[in-house]
Amino acid sequence: xxxxxxxxxxxxxxxxxxxxENRIGEDGFGFKFAMKTLSGGRIGIAAQALGIASGAYExxxxxxxxxxxxxxxxxxxxxxxxKLADMHTEIxxxxxxxxxxxxxxxxxxxYDMSSAMAKLYASKVAMEQTVEAVQIHGGNGFVKDYHVExxxxxxxxxxxxxxxxxIQKIVISRGVIKx
Ligand SMILES: Cc1cc2nc3c(=O)[nH]c(=O)nc-3n(C[C@H](O)[C@H](O)[C@H](O)COP(=O)(O)OP(=O)(O)OC[C@H]3O[C@@H](n4cnc5c(N)ncnc54)[C@H](O)[C@@H]3O)c2cc1C
Numbered sequence: 001x002x003x004x005x006x007x008x009x010x011x012x013x014x015x016x017x018x019x020x021e022n023r024i025g026e027d028g029f030g031f032k033f034a035m036k037t038l039s040g041g042r043i044g045i046a047a048q049a050l051g052i053a054s055g056a057y058e059x060x061x062x063x064x065x066x067x068x069x070x071x072x073x074x075x076x077x078x079x080x081x082x083k084l085a086d087m088h089t090e091i092x093x094x095x096x097x098x099x100x101x102x103x104x105x106x107x108x109x110x111y112d113m114s115s116a117m118a119k120l121y122a123s124k125v126a127m128e129q130t131v132e133a134v135q136i137h138g139g140n141g142f143v144k145d146y147h148v149e150x151x152x153x154x155x156x157x158x159x160x161x162x163x164x165x166x167i168q169k170i171v172i173s174r175g176v177i178k179x
Contacts, residue, residue: 002153039115041162043105046098046118049126049158053094056126056133056151057087063137063146080136087129094122113175120168123158130155 025033061084064075074080101118104111130152134141141148159165 001156002150003157035112038163039112040105042115042119042168043098043101043111045158045162046094046101046115046122049119049122049155050091050094050098052151052155052158053087053091053122053126053129056130056148056155057084057091059146059148059151060084060087060133060136063140067138074136083132083136087132090125090129094118094125097121113172116163116168116171116175119158119162120165120172123155123165126155126158 061075064080064084065073067074070077075084097114097118101111101114104114130148133148134152137146137148140146143149163171
């Protein structure tokens with residue numbers, strides 16, 4: 001569907017023997033290590049989602065100032081102006097969550113929850129806003145020339161990989177309940 005610049009394949013290891021000295025931890029260490037890696041990766045995917053949302057917003061803003069319909073640039077129609085207001089606000093909120101998660105990681109704080117929150121929210125914003133960007137472009141949004149259809153297809157994966165949005169909610173709710 002999207003991210004066509006990134007090729008995706010399955011890797012299979014059959015009858016593979018790994019020498020003892022290549023182990024990266026003791027017995028029972030693997031799951032925790034994998035989970036920590038995922039938390040770090042989630043900040044990266046949240047940043048990817050933020051970039052996709054910001055790109056779609058910038059293209060939509062530019063187009064809305066150029067395209068005229070019913071005697072004025074479409075940004076002067078309140079229906080379009082309010083979409084731009086929502087997009088701008090939500091992108092700023094997503095940016096704060098991504099920065100907070102990155103800050104937690106840099107400071108050595110636990111970042112399991114903040115990375116899950118950043119990914120959950122930024123990927124939701126990316127998906128919703130790329131759809132809005134296509135809408136603001138009208139028919140031009142549906143065809144390839146204006147790039148927003150690509151951003152809409154690229155946004156979806158950010159709600160799926162490095163843990164789906166449902167999994168992020170499991171992580172966040174567990175953290176909330178644990179306190
Ligand atoms: C383009 C692409 C690139 C990828 N790159 C990588 C990569 O580099 N490395 C890697 O390891 N993986 C990669 N993946 C795999 C990706 O991480 C998984 O597809 C993703 O984590 C979802 O797992 P799944 O497909 O098995 O879905 P499933 O786990 O089968 O989930 C199906 C649905 O059920 C829901 N669900 C599952 N369990 C629960 C639950 N307990 N509670 C509530 N809902 C639940 C999910 O949220 C989802 O909606 C990639 C996938 C794609 C499409």
